[in-house]
Amino acid sequence: MRILIVDDSKLMRNAMKKTLVDGGVTAEFGEAGDGVEGLAAYKNHGGKPYSLILVDWNMPNMVGLDMIKQIRLSDRNTPLVMVTTEAEKHRIVEAVKAGINGYIVKPFDPAAFVGKVKEVAAATAKRAA
């Protein structure tokens, strides 16, 4: 599995990677610091497309929601999971309408975070089979 983590905090990206690895997720990780970098990493994957993308909402240059909308213009399949402090219902609805496959609110319980990522990955694998 290849996971792209898009978050403007390097420490947060590291924390997510560590939490996933500690939780038994075997993956190759890519990183991006904002939506613009995230889109570039998504497009320029060097022949190995990402199997799951974790996206923060509030980031400089391009927010996560706009990045998700850009991806969904041409790709309905790559699983996109929002990981954000935005916890209000209207925000979640907005993200669902944009085409996310999962929504995780920061701060998160590490086990719940890992569980959600595994759940989305498994659902995608099942659809592809």
Add this chain to the structure above:
Amino acid sequence: MSETATANPILDKNVIVPFGHSVVECFKKMIGVEIKIGRPKLRPDNKATYDVSGIVGYSGDLVGYVVLSLPLETASKLVDKFAGYHVDPDSGDFTDGIGEFSNWVVGGAKANLGGVISMSCPAVVIGTGHKIAHLSDVPCITLPCSSEQGEFCVEVNVKRTVK
């Protein structure tokens, strides 16, 4: 002289309480640090309480800003705990950590403040005695926090734009 929440009716508990809950939950869940919340006070001037400020602005149905204010030593211990290694306080990773803490606390509170509110990306200021101008028509409220890593506080200077 600062005043306490019970002594001053202009301290709106519906605005302050979500920040107390948020700071406790954020630090416990994300880095396993227990936080105790003290009695809110009015901040007497615009001088930052401590050396390190993580500042996040609100706009929409609530406007103003919130500051996570920490002594450098406490900030350093908390960032080290989050990173899992020692982070040089002069490095970008240090400001990154403080910005992320501010984001968690302010974002976590936002969900319980009601209305439609947007928040800015965090800005971090480091320096003893720096000043942060606050909205002149509403009080700036300081919420003292203590942890094994030291004391710090959350400063809340916001007002509702809709009733």
